[in-house]
Amino acid sequence: MKTIIIGGGLTGLAAAYKLLKNGVSDVTILEKDPEPGGMAASYHISDYHIEKYYHHIFESDTELINLMADLGVGKDLQWLKGTTGYHIDGKIYPMNTPLELLRSPLSIFDLMRLAAIVLAIKRKKDISGFDDVTAKEWILKNAGNSVYERFFEPLLRSKFGNNHDLVSAAWLFGRIRIRSNRSASGERLGYLMGGFYRFVKRLTDSITWMGGEVRTGCEVSEIVIAGDAISGVSAGGYMECDAVISTVSPHAFSGMVRTGGFREMLDIPYQGTACALFGMDKPLLNDTYWLNIKSDVPFGAVVEHTNFLPVADYGEHLVYVTAYFQDADDPRWRCTEQEVIDSYLNGLERLFPDFSRSSIRWWRIARHIDTAPVYLTGYARNIPRYSTDLAGLYLAGMFSGANYPERSMNGSILAGFGCAGEIMGKMGAV
Numbered sequence: 045m046k047t048i049i050i051g052g053g054l055t056g057l058a059a060a061y062k063l064l065k066n067g068v069s070d071v072t073i074l075e076k077d078p079e080p081g082g083m084a085a086s087y088h089i090s091d092y093h094i095e096k097y098y099h100h101i102f103e104s105d106t107e108l109i110n111l112m113a114d115l116g117v118g119k120d121l122q123w124l125k126g127t128t129g130y131h132i133d134g135k136i137y138p139m140n141t142p143l144e145l146l147r148s149p150l151s152i153f154d155l156m157r158l159a160a161i162v163l164a165i166k167r168k169k170d171i172s173g174f175d176d177v178t179a180k181e182w183i184l185k186n187a188g189n190s191v192y193e194r195f196f197e198p199l200l201r202s203k204f205g206n207n208h209d210l211v212s213a214a215w216l217f218g219r220i221r222i223r224s225n226r227s228a229s230g231e232r233l234g235y236l237m238g239g240f241y242r243f244v245k246r247l248t249d250s251i252t253w254m255g256g257e258v259r260t261g262c263e264v265s266e267i268v269i270a271g272d273a274i275s276g277v278s279a280g281g282y283m284e285c286d287a288v289i290s291t292v293s294p295h296a297f298s299g300m301v302r303t304g305g306f307r308e309m310l311d312i313p314y315q316g317t318a319c320a321l322f323g324m325d326k327p328l329l330n331d332t333y334w335l336n337i338k339s340d341v342p343f344g345a346v347v348e349h350t351n352f353l354p355v356a357d358y359g360e361h362l363v364y365v366t367a368y369f370q371d372a373d374d375p376r377w378r379c380t381e382q383e384v385i386d387s388y389l390n391g392l393e394r395l396f397p398d399f400s401r402s403s404i405r406w407w408r409i410a411r412h413i414d415t416a417p418v419y420l421t422g423y424a425r426n427i428p429r430y431s432t433d434l435a436g437l438y439l440a441g442m443f444s445g446a447n448y449p450e451r452s453m454n455g456s457i458l459a460g461f462g463c464a465g466e467i468m469g470k471m472g473a474v
């Protein structure tokens with residue numbers, strides 16, 4: 045049986061790994077980019093690797109942690125302090141320790157209400173009933189206006205832009221529940237020494253070592269359907285196969301399926317990201333890793349990677365400036381890279397009076413229109429299953445149930461494994 049996997053991101057790589065490890069041969073991944081990794085891919089800067097989009101993991105990411113151990117890189121996973129803060133009304137408020145929270149713009153009463161809802165959310169065993177209520181409605185009802193406006197609204201806006209008040213409470217609950225590795229001194233986050241590039245590389249190498257093929261620079265233009273079954277894909281030329289796992293976004297998927305009725309199988313809204321990375325002579329933030337911004341600038345967060353990892357590992361300071369956007373008309377998608385960078389630098393100058401452009405050694409920008417599903421209310425009802433009505437076509441990726449209610453590397457590993465498991469189950473049943 046020949047299986048073609050469209051997309052060499054973590055879902056595609058995980059699916060191939062699982063199939064091959066369980067003795068299913070003839071597995072080929074077709075990836076349009078020059079390297080595998082998808083959203084978790086890296087830049088290669090002089091002698092180090094750094095993710096195109098900032099990445100860290102949580103203690104609850106057990107599938108990913110176990111896979112790293114399987115691949116022999118688990119020992120290099122480190123748990124480091126990931127300090128967070130808010131930039132509000134021209135001032136930075138660190139938000140890590142109880143004392144820092146007391147100094148935040150939230151009143152003691154707000155802090156008590158915030159603590160109470162966080163506790164209540166962590167205690168909830170089943171969050172499925174919260175898919176139909178918006179996070180905004182739920183917070184306003186349970187914690188009040190001030191907690192919403194001062195704490196949650198900036199977070200929701202920076203993550204979902206104009207959709208911030210339409211996102212479900214289930215998403216919010218999922219977010220809060222994974223952030224559990226927190227002590228009185230702050231939160232610990234996981235990072236792989238040498239970068240997640242090493243994980244992607246190990247995974248890719250073991251796929252090829254087990255006899256699979258990872259073909260990069262190979263864009264699939266069509267999933268070829270004959271009647272009510274898959275017959276193959278077009279990627280430069282026609283490739284026949286028995287099963288296709290598509291791991292691409294709904295938008296990319298509908299462009300590959302010509303047959304009406306099947307194109308709409310994946311109907312899930314996505315948002316884009318414009319994430320700049322600056323290599324700098326000097327640090328930008330004091331010692332904050334993650335700074336949420338509540339201000340009129342074109343980005344929602346500044347993430348100083350070298351306030352998380354030691355600057356000595358890179359020999360320079362690394363700062364991400366990033367924004368999510370909701371549609372293709374957004375200037376952060378429409379404008380040239382240089383224009384977006386200029387708008388971000390203007391924003392940095394406004395927020396940080398000590399910042400100077402002369403401290404920037406180089407910049408890169410990663411932009412993609414489909415970087416995350418938007419978890420609007422009712423999302424859970426539209427989640428596609430791995431198997432579809434078309435014999436031989438499987439769907440797995442950021443949109444899968446394994447990634448609900450927040451996509452992550454762990455969720456994509458789970459989705460890839462789950463989909464491969466389903467295919468193997470069907471093969472066994474044949």
Ligand SMILES: Cc1cc2nc3c(=O)[nH]c(=O)nc-3n(C[C@H](O)[C@H](O)[C@H](O)COP(=O)(O)OP(=O)(O)OC[C@H]3O[C@@H](n4cnc5c(N)ncnc54)[C@H](O)[C@@H]3O)c2cc1C
Pocket residue numbers: 050051052053054055056074075076077080081082083084097098099100101262263264265291292293296300317319415416440441442451452453454456
């Ligand atoms: C800004 C940002 C920050 C993030 N931070 C974190 C984090 O801190 N922690 C965490 O766990 N997760 C994080 N994530 C999420 C994580 O990176 C993703 O959930 C995960 O990598 C998605 O993997 P995937 O394989 O499901 O999808 P993708 O990575 O999107 O893979 C799909 C692949 O399909 C390829 N493709 C598309 N069309 C075609 C075609 N026609 N032919 C062939 N190939 C095609 C694409 O090039 C891509 O490689 C972040 C993501 C972003 C964008």
